[in-house]
Amino acid sequence: MAVMKVEYTADGFAIITMQNGENRLNQVYIDEMTKILDDIERNEDVKAVITTGEGKFYSNGLDLKWMQSEREDVVNNFRINLGQLQWRIAHFPLPTVALINGHAFAGGAFIAAAHDYRVMNVKRGWICWNEILINLRLQQDSLDLLRYKFGRMEALREAVLFAKRFPAKRALELGIVDIAGEPENLLKEAKQIALKALGTNGIDRGMLQTMKKDLFPRLHFRSKI
Structure with missing residues (x-):
């Protein structure tokens, strides 16, 4: 079973829905997301990308059970690939919106942070970077992303530093999300914020990607963990 799906709407959006329970991050997740992003880039009718989840979770972070069951080299490659995916989203040549339907923890919160915009459900979910609570040091590559975005x-x-769990309204106060909205309105608001970003005349894809790379350069890429 696929862990996510994509819907192409008549009004020019690619909506990626993660549909694997807690939507934890593993190599299957990366492979499917990469394929979908490849397909979106080839589709000239798409104006913007929205990612979301189903139920209680946007993404609950790394698939630790899977990581513990794999060889060290597989896990190391996965970590490299996850960094590449985060920066691909950060540098994507279309407006990107994370529609945070529920909990976004750790690695899942990094995926949300990589987007241009974040809209968050006021009725359900926290966003949290809880690595310090499990004694996990963040890499400079990840810290760069957070400094750029927040x-x-x-x-x-x-x-x-203190791994607070933020509901939508507090995340909005801190500038972590752009909209804290009612669940029934979030898709409409996600579309509106992307269309507003593009303006009436649109923005060239290539120039948008170049500008993102200039504003948010990846400074600490490492080929080994």
Whole structure:
């Protein structure tokens, strides 16, 4: 069974829905997301990308059970691939919106952070970077991404240093999400924020990607873990 699906809408959106329970991150997740992003880039009718989940979770982070069952080289390659996926989303040549339907923890919160915009459900879910609570040091590559996306020291202090679990309204106050909305309105609001970003005349895909890479350069890429 596929862990995610994509819907191409008549109004020009590619909506990626993660549909694997807690939507934990493993190599299957990366392979499927990569294929979908490849397909989206080939589709000239797509104006913007929205990612979301089903039920209680946007993504609950790394698939630790899977990682513990795999060889070290497989896990190391997965970590490299996950970093590449995060930065691919950050540099994607279309507007990207994370529709955070439920919990977004750790690696799942990084996936959400990589998007241009985040809209979050006020009725369900926390966003949290809880690595410090499991004594896991963040790599510079990941810290760069958070610094680019959340420039306020208060947000970084509370989110990363003290691993606070933020509901939508608090995440909005800290600038971590752009909209805290009712669940029935989130898709409409996600579409509106992407269309507003494009403006009436649109933006060239190639130029948008170049500008993202200029604004958010990947400084600490490592080929080995």
